[in-house]
Amino acid sequence: MRDLSIFNKFNFERPPVGVKFLLNKPKGIKKLDKTLALCEMLPEAHKGEAFYATAEDFECVGPLVLGMVEPDAIFESGMVGPRLGIYKESRANRRVYPPVPTLVKGTVRYIVFSPLDKLTFDPDVLVCTAKSDQAEILLRACAYTTGKMWNAKGTTVIGCAWLFIYPFVSGELNFTITNIGSGWKARQVLPEGLVLLSFPYDLLPMMIENLKDMDWVLPDYVGGREAHNEKFQAVIEGLMKEYKAG
Amino acid sequence: MSTIQKDLAIFEKFNFEIPPVGVKFLAAKPEGLKKLDKILDFCEMLAESQQSGAFYVASDNFTCVGPLLLGMVDSEPVFESGMVGPELEVFKEARANQRLYPQVPRIAKGAANYVAFAPLDKLTFEPDVLIVTAGVSQAEIILRAHGYSSGRSWSAQGTPVMGCAWMLVYPYVTSRMNLTVGGFGFGMKARELFPEGMIILSIPWDLLPEITQNLREMKWVPHSFTIGRDAHKAKVKKIAGDLKEKLSAGK
Numbered sequence: 001m002r003d004l005s006i007f008n009k010f011n012f013e014r015p016p017v018g019v020k021f022l023l024n025k026p027k028g029i030k031k032l033d034k035t036l037a038l039c040e041m042l043p044e045a046h047k048g049e050a051f052y053a054t055a056e057d058f059e060c061v062g063p064l065v066l067g068m069v070e071p072d073a074i075f076e077s078g079m080v081g082p083r084l085g086i087y088k089e090s091r092a093n094r095r096v097y098p099p100v101p102t103l104v105k106g107t108v109r110y111i112v113f114s115p116l117d118k119l120t121f122d123p124d125v126l127v128c129t130a131k132s133d134q135a136e137i138l139l140r141a142c143a144y145t146t147g148k149m150w151n152a153k154g155t156t157v158i159g160c161a162w163l164f165i166y167p168f169v170s171g172e173l174n175f176t177i178t179n180i181g182s183g184w185k186a187r188q189v190l191p192e193g194l195v196l197l198s199f200p201y202d203l204l205p206m207m208i209e210n211l212k213d214m215d216w217v218l219p220d221y222v223g224g225r226e227a228h229n230e231k232f233q234a235v236i237e238g239l240m241k242e243y244k245a246g
Numbered sequence: 247m248s249t250i251q252k253d254l255a256i257f258e259k260f261n262f263e264i265p266p267v268g269v270k271f272l273a274a275k276p277e278g279l280k281k282l283d284k285i286l287d288f289c290e291m292l293a294e295s296q297q298s299g300a301f302y303v304a305s306d307n308f309t310c311v312g313p314l315l316l317g318m319v320d321s322e323p324v325f326e327s328g329m330v331g332p333e334l335e336v337f338k339e340a341r342a343n344q345r346l347y348p349q350v351p352r353i354a355k356g357a358a359n360y361v362a363f364a365p366l367d368k369l370t371f372e373p374d375v376l377i378v379t380a381g382v383s384q385a386e387i388i389l390r391a392h393g394y395s396s397g398r399s400w401s402a403q404g405t406p407v408m409g410c411a412w413m414l415v416y417p418y419v420t421s422r423m424n425l426t427v428g429g430f431g432f433g434m435k436a437r438e439l440f441p442e443g444m445i446i447l448s449i450p451w452d453l454l455p456e457i458t459q460n461l462r463e464m465k466w467v468p469h470s471f472t473i474g475r476d477a478h479k480a481k482v483k484k485i486a487g488d489l490k491e492k493l494s495a496g497k
Contacts, residue, residue: 059479074489078397083485085468088395088460095397132429132443139430140406145338147328147345152402156393175402177427177445180386186470186478193382193443195427210338218335220436228436233309235333239324 006211014046015115018123022110038062038160050114065161067103086182096155101166125167128197135195137216144210167200250369256461265365267295268373271358276302288312288410293439300364315411317355336432351416375417378447385445391460407432417450424448
């Protein structure tokens with residue numbers, strides 16, 4: 001199993017959570033003993049214990065985006081959103097569904113959640129609940145050796161699909177901010193203003209290497225604006241001199 | 247109050263701590279605006295306008311990569327080679343930093359010789375991009391307005407450096423809204439430009455009529471946000487149950 005212990009160095013208030021999508025029942029992990037929405041399973045895992053959930057453990061659209069059930073005409077027709085005041089008309093809400101990332105029907109019968117210190121499996125997606133300065137470090141780590149841009153995506157509703165499933169099916173990281181989505185806000189899932197970042201398994205090795213290698217708090221972040229401006233000018237002048245000489 | 251201010255007056259209802267700022271990219275010098283009397287980075291000009299009012303800038307007002315992104319200069323080999331990033335420890339190697347440049351949004355060369363900035367209450371021009379610095383609950387309302395009548399998704403694109411390109415230029419050249427978080431992005435963080443955790447939304451001119459109309463029309467605080475978690479869950483269950491019944495009856 002991959003060593004994810006570098007994430008402990010952040011001292012996150014809420015632990016990173018590994019998520020795995022499984023066809024068959026996981027061994028050695030207890031079943032969730034309550035019914036929750038997919039988004040609510042994240043804070044449930046923050047409490048400290050690993051668990052798995054199956055179709056009967058969900059409320060809301062979780063089973064639909066996980067491909068555990070047949071399409072649900074009530075939700076997919078877009079008729080719920082206008083009744084909650086989230087969309088003007090059902091056609092606006094309906095338009096949300098086709099782009100929403102989903103898993104192929106029947107390929108996932110179980111979803112496992114585990115906080116970092118209880119991980120017994122290699123996660124498909126790792127979800128970090130971070131403050132903005134911690135999120136900055138994570139985003140920088142994703143680009144430190146690659147120069148890759150970030151492209152976070154979401155919709156007003158069904159934030160769970162973008163957080164948990166999008167990274168798995170796309171191989172791209174995603175992030176959102178708690179309470180900028182309607183379901184998360186109405187369900188009071190987590191305190192406002194936290195950055196939720198989700199990383200697919202195949203980005204983690206590069207990220208971990210970069211987190212080990214790079215400075216987390218750059219000198220320019222601690223010296224203040226003037227010091228940064230001075231350093232920046234000196235760097236540019238030095239490079240310009242080399243360029244002209246070369 | 248100008249017509250433009252009237253059109254955007256709905257944004258005043260938010261009582262933002264930091265005023266929204268309109269930005270315009272111009273080929274010809276704007277009339278009735280004073281020229282900025284200092285040299286700043288592109289990202290700093292936004293903060294300057296939030297604090298000090300309306301002004302315009304030309305290529306001689308810039309440091310950093312602003313003129314390159316605005317098409318005011320041909321090239322900046324020192325920056326575009328990627329050599330600056332590793333010096334500032336943002337990237338491991340120049341090749342990682344170099345890879346950013348083809349992805350970063352830019353304005354066509356010669357199309358923007360001047361850039362005008364004005365806070366909402368000083369707007370005398372129709373902005374190409376409106377930059378809103380919002381708290382999370384305010385950002386939620388704007389994001390909901392962005393999808394209220396269209397179902398449109400939101401996205402947040404960026405890179406660890408050149409946040410100015412993503413915030414100011416990207417919405418203009420793509421017609422897409424963008425957002426970032428105060429504290430993301432090397433330059434803006436090192437220059438301490440925006441409070442940590444604030445959401446900075448940049449809205450292109452062609453999305454503004456729809457967003458302002460939706461802001462006028464929709465409930466800013468839906469009932470579900472006021473009744474608590476369990477009552478919201480019960481409400482959704484009842485709505486879905488009623489719709490199911492209706493659907494069955496309609497068969």
